[in-house]
Amino acid sequence: MPAMLLDREEYVEQAHFFRVLRERLADNSPVQEVLAGLREEILATTRLPMAIDFLLGELQLKGHLGNGMARLGHYFAPFQTFIISSAEDEGARLDFAIALRILEREAHFRASPPVNLAALFIYQFECLARNRLGYDFGMVAISEDPAYPPVWKTWIxxxxxxxxxxxxxxxxxxxxxxYVEDVRRQRRDPDYQPTTTMLFDANAGRIARANIGKDPLYMFAALQRQLGYPVVPRFLSNKTGPVLHPQTExxxxxxxxxxxxxxxxxxxGLDITKFYQPGQPDQKPWNSEPEQAP
Known part of the structure; x- marks a missing residue:
């Protein structure tokens, strides 16, 4: 069954679910116990408690959350399933804690309607680019998101x-x-109309035009600064702290x-005299002959 748009309270509870799951896993709590506890915390008027029950069963049976989310395609969006499955892959480059933070921020963004589809798409695309998850299956997952109308799905x-x-x-x-404004000015035709629907506003278009030929990450950062697009979570290593424990060092x-x-x-070339304490007479080596009595 294809994914469907959910009510606001569902996304609010999803954001809470991903955040608490990440925090408790960081405390080395077993994931089965965390899910069982979250089952009682989540608002009972939502469908998330039933989804957690199903995920707990799939986790005990197959050992992965991604499998359960894929079977709950009517509740979890394909992009959510793709992120979790990518983090659970054996050769994954995506840290599982970062994956949960990505979904937490996305659910929080969806919980504030009306959702800016351009900002949502840029956020999802940057997640693929920054974490090197691949554009093939990733773009398919994005295009199947129920938030996008047909014109968006076709363009993606x-x-x-x-x-x-x-x-x-x-x-x-x-x-x-x-782009439409630039074409009208270049052609001197104020009545020019594009053949397709424009998906990004003029502000996003100016930022994109200014970043042509540059690293796309610069464009993402500019959109976040100027237009308030959601920021993609990143793994920050603590390079200022000690590498080893002081006693080990x-x-x-x-x-x-x-x-x-x-x-x-x-x-x-070992000179043991440099180990003598100052003020003491010269010491003889341990293997020297003892002095003869007179």
Whole structure:
């Protein structure tokens, strides 16, 4: 059964579900216990508790959440299922915590109608691009989202095949109201009308035009700054903190010092006099002959 648009309260509870699941998994809680607990927390007037029951059964049977979400295609959107399945893949580049954060932010964005379809599409596309999830199956999942009308679905399907030959910024600009204004000005024809429906407004079109020939990530950042498009969660590594535990680092330093002494001894260049304490008389080596009594 194809996915359907849900009520606002469903997306609010979905955002809570993905957030709490991510936070409790970070505390090393078993996922089965987390799902069982969330089953009681979620608002009972929504359909999410029943979906959690089904996911818990599929998890116990097959060990993956993505399989259960795929079978609940009437409730979870294909993009949600694609993100979770990509994170659960054995060779996944997408961290599972980031995947849950992506879906949490998307559900939160959907819970504030009217949904800006241009912002939603850019958010989903950036998730594919930034996490290197591939455009083939990813774009198919996006095009099957129930939020998009037929004109959007047709354009997304066409973009899927044009990405290898055209820049993404150029494709967005060509489908914007700014493109129509530029054509009218160039042709000096104020009555010019495009043959297709423009999907992006003039503001998004100007930003796309300014980023043609640049990294698409620059365009995404500009849309987020200027137009308030949702920001895609990213994994931030803590490079400022210590790499090793302090005690482990001290032990490694001692081992390096001992190895240096062993190498000096093997080369015959070990001088033990530098280990004498200051103020003490010279000490004889341990293997020297004892002094004879007079």
């Amino acid at each position: 399907s066409r973009v899927r095949f044009e990405l290898g030959t055209a820049e993404f910024a150029d494709l967005v600009y060509a489908q914007s109201e700014q 001290m032990r490694l330093q001692r081992m390096e010092a001992r190895m240096a002494l062993i190498e000096q001894e093997q080369r015959g």
